[in-house]
Amino acid sequence: MELLFPLLIVALLVPMFLNVRKQKKIMADTQALQDSLKIGDEVVTTAGLYARVVLVEDDTVDLEIADGIVTTWSRAVVREVLPADTEGDEEFSAPDDLSGIGDSTPSLEKPAPQAPADETTSQTTPRLDKE
Numbered sequence: 459m460e461l462l463f464p465l466l467i468v469a470l471l472v473p474m475f476l477n478v479r480k481q482k483k484i485m486a487d488t489q490a491l492q493d494s495l496k497i498g499d500e501v502v503t504t505a506g507l508y509a510r511v512v513l514v515e516d517d518t519v520d521l522e523i524a525d526g527i528v529t530t531w532s533r534a535v536v537r538e539v540l541p542a543d544t545e546g547d548e549e550f551s552a553p554d555d556l557s558g559i560g561d562s563t564p565s566l567e568k569p570a571p572q573a574p575a576d577e578t579t580s581q582t583t584p585r586l587d588k589e
Contacts, residue, residue: 492533495519500540503531508540 495501499511501521509521512528519536522528577585 488537491539492536495533495536495539500542501536502538502540503535504537505535 495511495514497511497514500508501511501519502508503521507521507523509523509529511519512522513520514533517533518530519533520528520530
């Protein structure tokens with residue numbers, strides 16, 4: 459019984475120590491990533507924003523989120539640098555003709571219930587009362 463308490467303390471401290479080491483490694487990797495930012499990198503922020511780096515300063519980066527729209531962010535929000543696109547990738551382009559698409563438009567209206575063909579009026583009334 460005398461060894462139970464120290465053994466319990468060790469069993470709790472070892473996972474905590476390992477977790478702290480893992481967090482420090484992740485923080486060091488993130489800091490290295492943020493320090494290696496350069497103009498033209500495509501990045502993802504912690505908010506999930508996909509953008510291109512247009513200016514890198516000491517504590518901030520300017521990100522182009524659309525053509526001509528530049529916003530200023532803290533360097534700390536950059537979570538990931540996306541890999542550069544490889545040559546030969548083609549962007550998706552929609553076909554010029556839309557002949558394969560029907561003329562129907564989507565509707566939010568609930569369709570009216572269809573009565574069976576052999577249903578009589580006396581049978582229809584209780585069925586509609588249930589619906």
